[in-house]
Amino acid sequence: MTQLKSDSPLVASPQPRLLRALTMLTALGFAGCLVLGLLVAGTDIQQGQVQRIFYIHMPAFFGAFTAFGATVLGGLVYLWRGSEAWDRIALAGVEVGLAFALINLLTGAIWARPIWNTWWTWDPRLTSAAVMCLTYAAYLMLRAGIENPGRRRSLMSVYGIFAFVSVLLTLFIIRIVPDTIHPVIVGASPQNAQGSFEATSGVLLALLPSMILWLTVMPITLMWHRYRLALRQEAVDALKLKALGG
């Protein structure tokens, strides 16, 4: 017991320089993208100021896509190699991805209120996005309910791989089901789409940096922080077991 120290490298290892740089880049990039979306991009004359939510709404979905994609990768590699590190990556992907997916869902509802005159409608895209959020929320609940660590990791790896179907469904459903009011940004919108707009150069100027940030830097940085937290959690749990074992 006497060898327990709070500065143990497993418990309180200093942040790698790359992670500190990424954290700084994420913070500055997020602020810069907000400036681009809120101040630099032109106002959509048909939808008004609320259209600027787009610069958060769509990038947030693609950020979730990256994070949930990491969960699939983590699950596959864990099942293949049995490395716990990949299970931590999978878990980090779910937590970060769920936060992003909720941002996507909530900003969508807020945007819908003035444009569609409703907070929510059971449209195929909205429904599939809600199902996606519930699927990953269930991942966290199920994971917390399995005691055996090895069984938990294996089961959640499989779950994380199959849960990605809900992400793909959300992504492609408006191109499969024509009866939707959700517009398509790249390509022709469905006939019933309400609130579509043209991706002009002003829109692209604000959208592209946001997409790059949310698709790469933000999920990677947040997942890395979550990974380190999982690592610390496991170290403290191991110390607790050791302490209990005397």
Added chain:
Amino acid sequence: MRGAKRRAICLLALLLALGGWTSAQDESPYFQSAAFNVPILAGWENQSGAGIAQFHNPAARATIRSAMADGADAPAAAAADLAGWQGLSELDAPVYSGKVNLADGTWHVLAYDLDEGRSASQIARRADDRFIVISFLESDPASRTLMLAIAQADESLESPAPELDSALQQVTPLRLAELAAAGAFQQPGGDWLVYHSETARAAGSIFGNDSYIALQTGSAGEQMALGDFLALADAWQSTALGFFITPDNSLYLWLGVAVSLLMLLTLIGSFAWRARGLRKDLAMLEKLASADAD
């Protein structure tokens, strides 16, 4: 530190300048003002000024104008706008007055015969504490052209004929039965059903539950070409249907930004909270270990 602040200000200025440049590259098909937006009529002279969208067709001697006006009610505001625009001290009673419900509210429809062979058609509706007035003015002494919008009496009918007949009766001594059907003609904004005689033309187009009506009367042989007449009608209908006010929904934008920030802060806060919990657990374990050692 001062250098970093200066760099940040320079970067922000660069971003804003880039935004201005890209906005200039995106040519809008709309006249945009703080109060309203209206389609720019291709091929018409753009005489727009601050807060007034005005397009003139010299060949047809016609002008379409959109502006904000003050008044006790929509007809009064429309009359005041027309009188002010044309420098008239007073206006005679309108030759046509009606109402039509469009997607964005109830519009008053008015038509006036002015002096020197001019005629004016207007639609007007309330917008907050002011009124929007869209006017069509024609000053061809050889003909009289009016543009109206009338709610369909029978929405199951896919023909504007009943509204054409009603409009003709109200503003001319003619009935639709006195005119010959010339057929349907396609224009960019929709299909127009045309009736004509030697001295009169009537064209109608249905959009939603309303008929858009264009009437022209004049001396035999002095009417403009049918294509030009229909182009005028289509320009009027495009202006009436294309007019819109940019909604003020900034509160929803700020709500969306706040919710996004809250979600991210919750995620980051949960990481920090759990890390703090782990540090506490570790401190407790250390305390237990030292107590055990004692």
